Amino acid sequence: MSRVFVCGLGSVSPAGWGVEALREALERNAALPIQPLMRPGWQKPLNMRPVPNPPVRLPFLAHPHMRRTSPITQYAAAAALEAVKKVRPGDGAHFRIGIIVCLQTGCVQFSSRFFEETLENAATASPLLFPETVFAAPACHVAALLENTPLVCTLTGDASSYAQGLALGIDWLQEGRVDACLAIGAEEIHWLSADALRHFNRRAIISSGAAALCLSLNPEWSSGVELELITDVHSYTALADRRLAAKKMRTQLPAQDQAEILCDGLVESPRADAPETDAWAGWNGPRLSPKRVLGEGLMAAAGWQCVAACDVIASGKFNAANVSLVGANQQAVGVRFKQGDRIISDLSLSTPAGSLAP
Amino acid sequence: MLFPKNSFPAPPPRVVITGAGIVTSLGQGWKPNAAAFRAGKTGFRPVTHFDVSQQRVKTAAVVDLPAVLPATQLTERQKKRLDRASMMLLLAAHEAWQQSGWKPCGHLPVVLGTTAGGMTIGEEYFRQAVNLPHHHKGQPTRVLHYQSHIQARMVLDALGFAGPITIISNACASGTSAIGEAWEMIRRGQTDRVLTGGYDALSQMVFSGFDSLQTLSPTSCRPFDAHRDGLAMGEGAAVLALETLESARQREAGILGEIIGYGTSMDRHHLTQPHPEGDAAYQAMQSACTSAQVTAGDVDYINAHGTGTPLNDQAEAKAISRWAGNRAGNLPVSSTKAGIGHLLGGAGSVEAVVCLMCLREQWLPPELAFETPDPACAFRVVARPEDAFVKVALSNSFGFGGVNATLIMRRWS
Numbered sequence: 001m002s003r004v005f006v007c008g009l010g011s012v013s014p015a016g017w018g019v020e021a022l023r024e025a026l027e028r029n030a031a032l033p034i035q036p037l038m039r040p041g042w043q044k045p046l047n048m049r050p051v052p053n054p055p056v057r058l059p060f061l062a063h064p065h066m067r068r069t070s071p072i073t074q075y076a077a078a079a080a081l082e083a084v085k086k087v088r089p090g091d092g093a094h095f096r097i098g099i100i101v102c103l104q105t106g107c108v109q110f111s112s113r114f115f116e117e118t119l120e121n122a123a124t125a126s127p128l129l130f131p132e133t134v135f136a137a138p139a140c141h142v143a144a145l146l147e148n149t150p151l152v153c154t155l156t157g158d159a160s161s162y163a164q165g166l167a168l169g170i171d172w173l174q175e176g177r178v179d180a181c182l183a184i185g186a187e188e189i190h191w192l193s194a195d196a197l198r199h200f201n202r203r204a205i206i207s208s209g210a211a212a213l214c215l216s217l218n219p220e221w222s223s224g225v226e227l228e229l230i231t232d233v234h235s236y237t238a239l240a241d242r243r244l245a246a247k248k249m250r251t252q253l254p255a256q257d258q259a260e261i262l263c264d265g266l267v268e269s270p271r272a273d274a275p276e277t278d279a280w281a282g283w284n285g286p287r288l289s290p291k292r293v294l295g296e297g298l299m300a301a302a303g304w305q306c307v308a309a310c311d312v313i314a315s316g317k318f319n320a321a322n323v324s325l326v327g328a329n330q331q332a333v334g335v336r337f338k339q340g341d342r343i344i345s346d347l348s349l350s351t352p353a354g355s356l357a358p
Numbered sequence: 359m360l361f362p363k364n365s366f367p368a369p370p371p372r373v374v375i376t377g378a379g380i381v382t383s384l385g386q387g388w389k390p391n392a393a394a395f396r397a398g399k400t401g402f403r404p405v406t407h408f409d410v411s412q413q414r415v416k417t418a419a420v421v422d423l424p425a426v427l428p429a430t431q432l433t434e435r436q437k438k439r440l441d442r443a444s445m446m447l448l449l450a451a452h453e454a455w456q457q458s459g460w461k462p463c464g465h466l467p468v469v470l471g472t473t474a475g476g477m478t479i480g481e482e483y484f485r486q487a488v489n490l491p492h493h494h495k496g497q498p499t500r501v502l503h504y505q506s507h508i509q510a511r512m513v514l515d516a517l518g519f520a521g522p523i524t525i526i527s528n529a530c531a532s533g534t535s536a537i538g539e540a541w542e543m544i545r546r547g548q549t550d551r552v553l554t555g556g557y558d559a560l561s562q563m564v565f566s567g568f569d570s571l572q573t574l575s576p577t578s579c580r581p582f583d584a585h586r587d588g589l590a591m592g593e594g595a596a597v598l599a600l601e602t603l604e605s606a607r608q609r610e611a612g613i614l615g616e617i618i619g620y621g622t623s624m625d626r627h628h629l630t631q632p633h634p635e636g637d638a639a640y641q642a643m644q645s646a647c648t649s650a651q652v653t654a655g656d657v658d659y660i661n662a663h664g665t666g667t668p669l670n671d672q673a674e675a676k677a678i679s680r681w682a683g684n685r686a687g688n689l690p691v692s693s694t695k696a697g698i699g700h701l702l703g704g705a706g707s708v709e710a711v712v713c714l715m716c717l718r719e720q721w722l723p724p725e726l727a728f729e730t731p732d733p734a735c736a737f738r739v740v741a742r743p744e745d746a747f748v749k750v751a752l753s754n755s756f757g758f759g760g761v762n763a764t765l766i767m768r769r770w771s
């Protein structure tokens with residue numbers, strides 16, 4: 001069995017561009033301010049926690065692939081570049097990176113715009129928008145930025161699918177098909193997805209962004225964090241509801257140790273949180289709840305949970321972290337990270353997003 | 359556990375197909391589809407499910423769905439919630455399930471490819487949300503069933519099994535990527551059975567999207583023809599029951615064919631245009647041949663991606679010609695998109711079933727509208743129905759966004 005090392009982290013969130021911004025927001029542990037999101041036909045706006053504008057224009061936007069991209073691609077690209085920054089030597093031409101992009105609502109901004117144009121007058125609907133509506137678009141653009149990307153895959157599903165993305169990346173690494181693998185979770189905000197979310201959870205505040213973990217089997221690239229295990233996938237079916245699946249997931253993660261932290265997916269909504277709260281009822285140790293601070297970022301939030309877990313281990317505050325990914329309507333999966341040998345001294349991004357160059 | 363896993367079996371197990379289901383505009387099920395593909399029939403007709411009055415092109419390969427779905431464990435309420443895409447998926451899955459002889463169980467992974475998932479439901483949601491902003495009836499159900507993993511869950515509920523769901527959305531390569539990933543899951547020793555395939559239904563947004571790009575043919579879809587002028591849209595689904603040879607033999611199951619190779623590559627040239635020399639297509643074919651331990655000389659038929667667009671077909675023709683080398687001159691190639699249109703996420707899986715038909719029944723599917731070969735084609739395009747010895751077949755799928763995927767299958771005898 002190979003050891004799997006976390007060799008880089010990337011994040012774009014309502015807290016800002018970079019892991020440092022995420023870390024600071026989670027350390028403050030105060031919910032970020034809410035902004036209004038206009039919903040056509042309603043006087044009262046919906047609520048959102050958007051990604052703030054980057055401090056400077058992102059250099060990678062000059063890449064020919066990136067010119068007409070939607071925000072979700074830009075978030076995914078920024079998180080990916082941050083995560084590979086420390087391990088990608090030189091121009092990266094001989095460094096093979098696998099890319100797995102995980103999405104739930106995907107490219108909803110351009111999809112909505114294009115469909116609106118179609119309904120208005122299909123004859124003039126923009127051919128520039130349509131290609132950016134496909135789920136595969138963000139992965140394509142990230143691959144173009146990183147150049148040597150022999151394996152690329154886009155997975156869709158609820159937030160738990162991010163763990164499947166990590167597992168697929170590990171398979172590629174263990175088969176020797178790539179030198180490193182990026183698992184990216186990304187989402188963008190649109191009133192449609194906020195409206196959809198509201199039908200199931202009126203308290204949830206939609207948010208957007210991306211998160212990326214760079215994995216490798218090469219101990220020389222280790223950041224001091226190892227991916228220790230990913231539980232089975234516990235699907236929700238007619239026979240096993242969300243509550244039961246979450247409990248099964250919990251039983252596959254080790255019992256609590258004082259030096260460990262739980263990174264959960266609670267959103268401060270009793271009904272939506274109930275299965276996860278039940279599953280972790282016996283947990284008395286420290287917790288990180290990124291969604292309480294950042295909002296419901298769907299697949300991006302699953303990524304933030306994993307990034308936050310790795311970041312607190314890399315900081316030396318905890319020996320291990322359990323990440324609880326209890327998806328909305330598909331399945332529950334748990335991921336566990338632990339402290340390992342540190343080779344790379346600074347795991348996180350400490351420079352402004354403006355320095356993110358392809 | 360997804361990780362760590364048991365060590366990979368060495369050598370990897372052989373993976374066979376014990377069930378296949380197919381739904382296209384040519385019919386529902388193996389028999390009508392095999393007869394139609396063999397004869398080179400086409401399934402195009404005017405689109406009536408949504409407004410195409412403002413589009414350049416107004417036809418597509420539309421599926422006729424049966425009035426009554428097969429008996430499954432779905433309740434009447436669940437059945438009412440199924441959209442066209444879900445129905446096609448369910449029909450194909452049901453056929454594959456019946457043929458495989460599998461029984462309901464607690465752990466059967468499902469790997470599906472789709473591009474649009476429940477797009478038609480998403481469109482309904484959008485219309486109601488905009489036109490009747492304070493009217494919420496039906497909207498929560500639409501939110502759920504728009505998502506492809508919920509469509510997959512309907513298959514699990516219908517057939518009475520449970521298991522992890524993986525949805526791959528690599529655009530037009532999704533179906534082939536899904537089958538390839540399922541094949542790899544079995545070879546890695548993660549499971550001994552997977553239900554896999556792909557599906558997509560026509561939707562107004564996607565139809566309009568391809569029309570906006572002016573990639574739809576205003577005449578007829580003629581892949582690899584020098585005078586080709588675009589692709590045709592279609593819809594459909596195909597599902598395969600994959601299992602280890604050992605498992606199939608233990609059950610004394612009928613074996614339809616064997617998947618022996620899968621390759622994938624990434625074309626970073628452009629979001630919607632392939633590299634003009636077909637470099638990534640060539641890499642995917644090479645990679646599949648390496649995993650299958652075959653060469654171009656061993657391949658008896660290629661079901662090409664062959665969309666009928668000038669750019670795709672030229673790049674693929676160059677890739678196939680380069681890959682086949684001296685074999686190209688007498689290598690039969692055709693694209694069944696000439697008959698059923700481009701099924702997007704369903705294309706690769708349907709084309710895999712067509713290859714299976716060729717392997718089982720020893721014929722080649724023709725493109726009857728094909729007349730003049732593109733100069734880039736060093737190979738022979740099958741233009742008339744013909745019987746042939748087919749032991750190994752290769753199927754290509756290339757997606758928007760650049761994921762290319764190739765499957766290689768072998769006749770079971």
